[in-house]
Each structure stands twice: as C-alpha cells, then as structure tokens.
Amino acid sequence: MQRMRPSVAATRRLSAVALTASLALLGACSTMGEDDPPETTPEGSPAPERVVLVTHDSFALPKKLIRAFEAEHGLTLEVRASGDAGTLTNKLVLTQDNPTGDVAFGIDNTFASRAVEADVFAALDVQPPSGAERFVLPGATNDDGDPVLAPVDQANVCVNVDDTWFEREGLAPPETLEDLADPAYEGLFVTPGATTSSPGMAFLLATIAEYGEEWPDYWERLLANGVKITDGWSDAYQVDFTQGGGKGDRPIVLSYDSSPAFTVDGDQTTTSALLDTCFAQVEYAGVLSGAENPDGAQQVVQWLLDEDVQAALPTSMYVFPVDSGVELPEDWARFAEQPSDPATVDPEEITERRDEWLREWSDLITR
C-alpha cells in the first residue's frame, strides 16, 4: 500500500463525509418511524376506534367522502385493497376464523356463494336503498335466514364495437353473440381470457347462459373465426381495440356497458355496447363473521349504500349504483346504456362448476 499524499487524504476525508451525509439522508427517507398512527394521543385519551375494510384493487372513493364518514361516526377507516374479486374471496375464505378486517366489499355474483357457504359473513342490519332489491343475491343468508350480503353496485360485461370503424368500412356492426362467429366479422374480435380475467370469465358465462351445454361448440366456432384471446382487460382494450389507448386494429372488444361513456368525442361517443351480449355483474358488501369491530362494520356497509357514495360510484369505480334514485354523471346518462335483460347464471351453479368450465375452456383454446 502506498502512503497517501496529503491532498489525496483530504479528498478522501471529504468523500467519507459526503458518504456519511448521504447515508444519513437515506435514513431520513426510510418509511420507519412514521408507521402507524399512535393508538393513544399523548394526553392518554383513546384515539378514534378503527374499522378495517378489505376490498379488491379497483376500490376507490373520494377522500372527502371517507373523511366525512370518519367524522360522523368517530371511526378511522382503514382500507386494505389488493388483488381482484377472486383473490379477495379466497383470502376471506382462508382467513375465515381470523379475518384481516371487519367488513368486505367487492365480492361479485360469480364468487359470492363460495364465501357465503364458508360462513365468511355475519347477519346484516342495514337499510337498503330503493331499487337495490333487484340485485339481491339469492341464497345469500346465514343459517337463521338473515341476509348477509348487500348489493352495492352493478355493471354489465358487454361486447363493445368501434362505430367509426364500421361506418368507415361500410359494414353493419354485429349485434348478437351468434354474429361474432359470422365469417363477415372474421379476425375482428378480441377478448380477455376467462382463466386470467374477471370480465373474461363473465363473457364465458354469457356464452354459457346463451348456449347451455353447447357452449364449447360456440367457442370452437369463435376460435375458427379468429377471435384473439389476451391476458387481461387492459391488453384487449388498450392494445388491440381500435379505440383504445394504443390504437390497435380490432374494432370489436369485450368491455363494459359503461365503456362508451369514456370514448366521447365532442358531442358523440365513438363506441357502443352490444346490449344483447351482456352478463350482469353485481358487487356486494358484508360484515365479516370474525370482525373485531362489528358495529363499525355495519356502519361501513350502510355508508356504502348512502346516496353520497352511490352517486360517487360511476366516477370512482366505473360502475352503476344500485340506488335507482341517484343521478348519473352527464356522460353516463347520455352514453352508457344498460341492457334491460342481461344474461345470468345461477351463482350456486357457478361455484359448483367453475373448475370444470375453466378447465374445459383452457383445453379448448390450447387445442
């Protein structure tokens, strides 16, 4: 090792100081130390009681509404949002005896009966808004016959078309599921897969509702007609759909009945939903049977059904309220038309046969 010259040594001391300083800075950046709100305030008076809402990753509501709820009930609302509706359901089933929260929102009609059967939910004591009775899940009661799930929002998964594309090509857009297998529309349709996406699953259920046990035959015709199957909704809509963010080249896509409200160009929307191809999706909320704060949980469910939250659903979560008295945003009222008679499949049957249907569907598309 050489002996250091003074100037070199000075530079090194300097860099050592710089290093220490940057380490200290990094330390200040850490998440530690500002972790949880303290359980008690410095004076020792108890902090507001906590209520934990477990939900999926599409959950979003304006902060203003959450703060108003907290102020009104003297509660702190903690939201744990992760995964899709399936992940949420299975999480609740697996943690049934020691849940990660007090109340759950976001289980849909394709998964709900699995959770109800596993006794995830306790009896509900809430006042449903007018119109909500249309969306009550049959059989969603506990052993005493009390309801355990309250419908909160609804939307339909429908095939969407790019009207401008069909106008330009001088082709009449398709209208029914049967049309999608018509050679006139060969190679134009893109949908997310049933195994990897919940709207994809809803579309499979729509075809099962329409064709019954003959659905594999319909899917074979769809495949022969060049349907493209992607991983998730964003791949189908944003990449392959002609009106999506990436300007793809397929003018028919699986999306929602509300999607046309998002493609408004000036005074018109450039897309429309095919109302004869829809499958109804309803999302529910319920109080968890192992809740630490059951009263707070009941209040959260009631809050989700209140007019303010119901009115915020379209802009925050892209779904329709179940309250028929709530006014919709202008774009929605004008462009997001809902089907009058969407397809449905008995929730119990979905729970029983989901595995079989998905297995058969996967085998079909990989053949």
Next chain:
Amino acid sequence: MLSMPARRLLALLALAAAPVLVVGVFFVVPVAGMLARGVWPDGDFAPGAVLEVLARPRTGRVLWFTVWSASVATVCAVLLGLPAAYALHRLEFPLRRLLRAALLVPFVLPTVVVGVAFRQLLGEAGPLGFLGLDGTPVAIVAGLVFFNVSVVIRTVGGAWETLDPRPAEAAAALGATPWQVLRTVTLPALRPAIVSAATVVFLFCATSFGVVLILGGPRYASVESEIYLLTTNLLDLPAAAALSLVQLFAVLALLSVAARLRAVPDPTVARLAPRPRRPRAGDWPQLAGTGLLLVLVSAPIVTLVVGSLRVDGAWGLGNYRALGSVGSRDALVVPVTEALEMSLRTAVDATAMALLVGLLVALVVTRRSRGRAERRLRGLLDGFFMLPLGVSAVTLGFGFLITLDRPPLDLRDAGLLVPIAQALVALPLVVRTLVPVLAGIDDRQRQAAASLGAGPLRTLVTVDLPVTWRPLLAAAGFAFAASLGEFGATAFLARDDRPTLPVVIFRLIGHPGAMNYGMALAASVVLAATTTAVMLAVERLRVPSVGAL
C-alpha cells in the same frame, strides 16, 4: 474450553442465525402453511389429491413449457449480456456510466406496462407486426430476456471489472488468439459469476408469470400462472400445493447443479482496482453486441416514451403534468408523485435489509470450510437463501395471511411487511453478486492479516472490504431497483392509502379513458428515469480505502 472446530461451527451458526431467522419467519413458515392446507385439507392427511394433479396431462405440458421457456431465455440473456458486461465494465467510452445505469431500467418496469409496450411493437397493428410474433413463444422469450439481461450484465460485470488482466495478457503474449484467451483464461475465471447470474435469471424466468400471460395470452400456461389460477380463482389448494412442491424440488435440483458448476478447483482470483481502457479495434465484437442489445432493449422503452408524450393525437406534456393529480375521474387514491415518494422510501428500507442480511449470508457461505460437515452446512445455507426466488409470490402472499396472524407472529398489519417482502426478493441478488467476489479472496491474505495481529473485524475491513466494495455497491443498486419495481408481493401487501408507483401504474392502465392510459405510460417513464438517476448516484459513491490499492 471448546475445541477449535466446535468454536468455528458456533461462530458460523451465530453469524447465520439472523438471516436464517428472517427467511424462516417470512418465507418458510408462510409457504409451509399453504402447503399444509393443500396436503391436509380439513385437517386430514390426504396426499391423494396432490398426486392426482401430478398425473394430469395438463401438468406435464405446463412443466415442460416452463422449463423450456426459462432455459431458452436464460441462454439468450447470457449470450447477449456477456459482451455488454465486458464493454460496460472494462472499457472506457463516453456515456458508459449512463448506459450502465439505463440498462437496468427494464428490470424495474412493471410487467403490465412492458407487456403493453411489447404488444404495441409486435401486435398486428404495430411497426413489427409483420413478423407475426404476437402471442407466440418467441415473444415470451424476448420479454423474459428484456427483463433479465441486466442481471447478467450486473453480476458478471461486477466480477469482470476487477479481474486481473495480466494472465490474459500473458496468454496473448504467448500467441493465444483472442478466442483462445477468452475460452481458456477469462471465462474460467468468470465461471462462478456466470453460473450465479444464469441461476438467478432462470429462477426469475421460471417464476415470472406476468410476462408469459401478457405476451403469450392464456394459451401458454407456466407453473407460476397455473398456481395463480388454482389459488386465487379456483381455490384448489391441493393442486396448488402439488405444483408448489414440484417448484421447490426443481429449484433445489437446479441449485445443487449450479453449486457444482460454480465450484472451480481454485476459486481464488487475483483482483485489481478497475482500470477501464479505451476501446481498440479488437473490441468491435463486444461493442457491436452491446449496440445490438441497446437497440433491442430500447425499442419497447421508446414506444413507452412516445406514447407518454401523445395527448389527444398531438404531442404534449399533459400526461406528465397530470401526475400530480389523482387521474381523470379520481382513478387513484393518491397522486402519482406521492406514490413515487412512497416507492423510494420503501426501497431504502428494503435495500438496507437486503444488504445487511445478504452480506451476512455471503460471509457465512464463502468462508473456507474445515471438514466436510462444515462445507455441507455452508452449501445448504447457500441454497436455503435462494429458495424465495423459486417459489410463487401468490403462495407466499396467501401464506403470510394464514400463518402470520397470531402472536407471537402477528405481523399481517405491520407496515414493514412490504419492505421485508421486497428485501426477500432482492436478497438472492445481493448474495449472488457478493459470493463470487468474496469466494475469490485468497484465504491466506486473511491468515496473513491475522498473524500480523489483526482481529476479525480489522481483517474484514482491510482484506474483504476493499475488493467487496464495488460489488456491494452494485448489489445495493440492484436491490434498490428490485424493490422499486417489485409488484407481485407489494400489490398483495401494500395498503391502499400508501401504494407504491408500480401499484399505481397497474391501477391506471386498468381503467378506461385516454388520460389514465397516458398517465400510466408517463408514470412508467418517470419510474424508469428515477431508476437511472438512482443507479448513477450509487455508482458515484466512493469509499476512501479503495483508491489505495
């Protein structure tokens, strides 16, 4: 008084205790919990269902595809990464540091955004659509290479940088062709690092289910995507347990093979302070290879940047200005800027944990063993800390929920769970970067230091630290990047009011509306730029003693 070997063994166990405890609590317990639910459904031991799954023809297809795609991608990543590792670490040319930092960008980009970028390039309407690659295995392999090539560059480059060039120069002086020098001198010296990198890349590829699904569509199933489907959708835990067990055994087999391949007769390597030189005419193959890699890696990134600058069919910065907001129609709970801050803070914690634990692990597994029992033990420990890479994030995530839920391990609500999960992901990267270098130190140097009166700490500072410093920096940068980009575990554990940037990007791209799409792309570009900036800053840090070598 304890005997010498017993004391050594005790010291080894003491050093290993902390890392073993961390990995035990946050990995072994949760995964074992999930496996137990599958093998003991309703409390009764019923391995029949598990065995039945293994006999399904679909399982065989899925296994084969996983092994095939991961192997091909690993070979491609190594072949493309080696020239770049050389050019970026041994040669001196303008923008070298920037390129080095920028090549780490793919590693942190969220899969869903890269998937969109790739598909815009390769899709039927994209500029490369004529190749017809969309939804094919080629696209999947390309995606896997894109994400993982930086692992090869970093791991091998770090070892290559300080390699003594004199043996190679001597061989050349004795008349060896450049190819002969590479084959007989350089590559053998680099073998531990290359095998390390390839192992990590293979594990990443074999468990990266996002790339397979997005680029291949549901048509191609890998073990990982199958476990995801079985756990989150079908709740078929016996089947998921069967595949997880296969995954575990496969990883163990791979690790033992890798350990054999890594073990060179004489791991000691003469190390020098790096002296990068100007490129010569003979360097053109490496430079050309680096150039090719740059083109391949930048194509999807350019697509992202271009997309982020388009607003309503015209050029503009509107998407970037919107990052301070919560998206059109309140798509987000917090603005993107806040999520970025959260990402950086979390990454600092995760990096600190990964480095601390990783350094301990690397020290434990590289110290020269006396006797077979000790060597075995060190080998076992080495493999043990790689396991988190080979097991599905879904299994781990669900395992957290069902096992860490009661005192003394009531950790489900702990805010530190996110950085801990990220540190677990980064840990093998840190270990695999440090081990080849530490193993390359001639133990006689330590003995010499000891006989001159240096204590263990002093030996560490004067012998180990000077050569480990640069790889340690590389590992820190790596861990930081891995943490910034981590999505699977983070999305599962992050709280809604404190999401990280990848979680927010995922959310934006999942909502209709041109504004949200543009913001997702802009936020990805910001994530990429932040990564590059952090990498550049890390590389500029210097430690006082290194220059003295």
